[in-house]
Amino acid sequence: MTRRARGLSLLLLLALIGGLTALLWPAPPPIFQTRTMPLPGVLAARCDxxxxxVEEPAEGVFVAIGYDLANTIVLRTSAGNVVVDPGMDLARAALARDALLARSPGPVLAIIYTHSHIDHVGGARAWISDGPPPQIWATDAFTGHFIKQYEALRAAESRRGEHQFGRSVGPELLPCTALGPTPDLDHAGSTGARMPTHTFSGLQTLRFGDTEIELHEAHGETHDQLFVWIPARSVLLPGDNYYAAFPNLYTIRGTSPRPVRAWIDSLDRMRRLAPEHLIPSHTLPLRGRDTIAAALTDYRDAIAWVLAEVLRGANAGRDVDSLAASIGLPPQLADKPALTELYGQIDWSVRAIYGAELGWFDERPEQLYPQQDAAAREVAMMGGPPALLREVEAALARDEPRWALHLLAKLRAAGSPDPSPELNIRALQTLGEQTHNSNGRAYLLEAAIRLRRPVAPFAVAVDDELRAGLPIDLFFAAMGARLMPERAGAAHESISVHFRDTDDHYVVTVRRGVAEVVRGEPLPGTPTPLASITTDTDTWKRLALEQDSAAWALLGDHLDVDGSLLDLRRFLAYFRRGA
Known part of the structure; x- marks a missing residue:
């Protein structure tokens, strides 16, 4: 068989793995051209x-505020500059870079990532010149957390991320997030992220010229978080373990449970340092040892209070819904401006903590075996869909959008077609415009927009250097979720993939609707591979990212197949294509 014939057959290799997609996408023109209600005052004040x-809150420490969702911080040393959190997208990162280097000219010696969220790493390439490349520092856990959003739950996390940041919502309704300017979604397709060149666990001390910098692993908003301490200047950079809003103990874009107890411990370790300057990666710097001590103490006490209230309530046998509805901050914390629920939200946090501690079951026996047609029966008891829709109209007239959304959800759960999408749009938009939590506001308004029109997905343009830094395991990790059991329910087959450059070997098995990926020797009971693919890791990544075709790989001697092409084609058809 010719290489060209093999190339055509092997186009189906793309079914194995999907191209990377971004958490944020370019925004189409907004649907809501004018604001129908004033922006809630507390959010409007934050946007201001x-x-x-660029500010210099401590000598030789410069922070670029308001250029992007996250602050970028430059530490000036006698040998050059150290950059902490280089921004999200290249266009805004370049503006922040120019403003910062105007205040602190000199070479960039190192880049420090406080954690792996894209708003803290996507602008790295803007800080890398033609000279000696800077060191890039992060915790050992960085890589796993950076790539996890592109694995099995890539589609769900991406969709939810679009909603949380209001991809399609215009500046009239979402002029900022509570932590910084609204992300520049128009430029998010060209990521400048770079993988770390140096990682550590625990404590790492660095020296650049006359400046000693300590990196402290400090789990909190993420499991790969660190904070930066400059002892001689009494400057603390907490990353996202502190910002002026109730902490995001649970993010509605979806993630594994955040380590609440470790977050409290990280804050206590920061308090022990007694810093004179606190420069977070979101919101404004704080000055003064007493002011900072009070802020960090209030922050950890707010987290500890919510955690303890959940545990006390669970021990008392209270269900998660009643806990989410009733838990708030105590009087000594409730009026603190830095704990306003502008970004994190207490009831969301309560549900996340309860689930992390005890799982979904909250002792209500009726939750074990719920009535499957309950919604349909309830709608019938209300007088049927027409009566329910009349109450929805009345609720909106009474300015009760939450009740309207509840009733409309009941109608959908009953399996009734929605006769009036406009009611849902009105309810979502009304509630969104009343919401001062920027994440909740964006999510509701984005949901309203998507009821009017679909929003096309968008892919990140991964450049050569970033592609080289991505681990090959990423390109196998999502296969289990991409398998279509309706096609593969009776199959028990395998293929093998060998990489020339690393001498790594993978075996992919489909066994009665379950996909198994094994690195190295196949497990006992694995059938003889239908076909064996030999290539190099970069070719595999190029194919996965759709940067080149399988025909190109074959014609260039980058890829070979030994075995039945027809069987390989059938095997690859078990896996879902695309996003």
């Missing part, structure tokens, strides 16, 4: 803080 500027 993000006028782009």
């Amino acid at each position: 803080e993000f006028t782009p500027r």
Whole structure:
């Protein structure tokens, strides 16, 4: 068989793995052209803080505020600059870079990632010149957390991320997030992220010229978080373990449970340092040892209070719904501006903590075996869909959008077609415009927009250097979720993939609707492979990212197949294509 014939057959290799997609996408023109209600005052006041500027809160420490969702911080040393959190997208990162280097000219010696969220790493390439490349520092856990959003739950996390950041919502309704300017979604397709060149666990001390910098692993908003301490200047950079809003103990874009107890411990370790300057990666710097001590103490006490209230309630036998509805901050914390629920939200946090501690079951026996047609029966008891829709109209007239959304959800759960999408749009938009939590606001308004029109997916343009840094395991990790059991329910077959450059070997098995990926020797009971693929890791990544075709790989002697092409084609058809 010719290489060209093999190339055509092997186009189906793309079914094995999907191209990477972004958490954020370019925004189409907004549907809501004018604001129908004033922006909630507390969010409007926060947005006013993000006028782009560079401040020097401590000698030789410069922070670019208001250029992007996260602050970028430059530490000046006698040998050059150290950059902490280089921004999200290249266009805004370049603006912040120019403003910062105007205040602190010199070479960039190192880049420090406080954690792996894209708003803290996507602008790295803007800080890398033609000279000696800077060191890039992060915790050992960085890589796993950076790539996990592109694995099995890539589609769900991406979709939810679009909603949380209001991809399609215009600046009239979402002028900022509570932590910084609204992300520049128009430029998010060209990521400048770079993988770390140096990682550590625990404590790492660095020296650049006359400056000693300590990196402390400090789990909190993520499991790969660190904080930066400059002892001689008494400057603490907490990353996202502190910002001026109730902490995001649970993010509605979806993630594994955040380590609440470790977050409290990280804050206590920061308090022990007694810093004179606190420069977070979101919101404004704080000055003064007493002011900072009070802020960090209030922050950890707020987290500890919510955790303890959940545990006390669970021990008392209270269900998660009643806990989420009733838990708030105690009087000594409730009026603190830095604990306003502008970004994190207490009831969301309560549900996440309860689930992390005890799982989904909250002792209500009726939850074990729920009535499957309950919604349909309830709608019938209300007088049927027409009566329910009349109450939805009345609820909106009474300015009760939550009740309207509840009733409309009941109608959908009953299996009734929605006769009036406009009611849902009105309810979502009304509630969204009343919401001061920027994540909740964005999610509701984005959901309203998507009821009017679909929003096309968008892919990140991964450049050569970032592609080289991505681990090959990423490109196998999502296969279990991409298998279509309706096609593969009776199959028990395998293929093998060998990489020339690393001498790594993978075996992919489909066994009665379950996909199994094994690195190395196949497990006992694995059938003889239908076909064996030999290639190099970069070719595999190029194919996965759709940067080149299988025909190109074959014609260039980058890829070979030994075995039945027809069987290989049938095997690959078990896996879902695309996003």
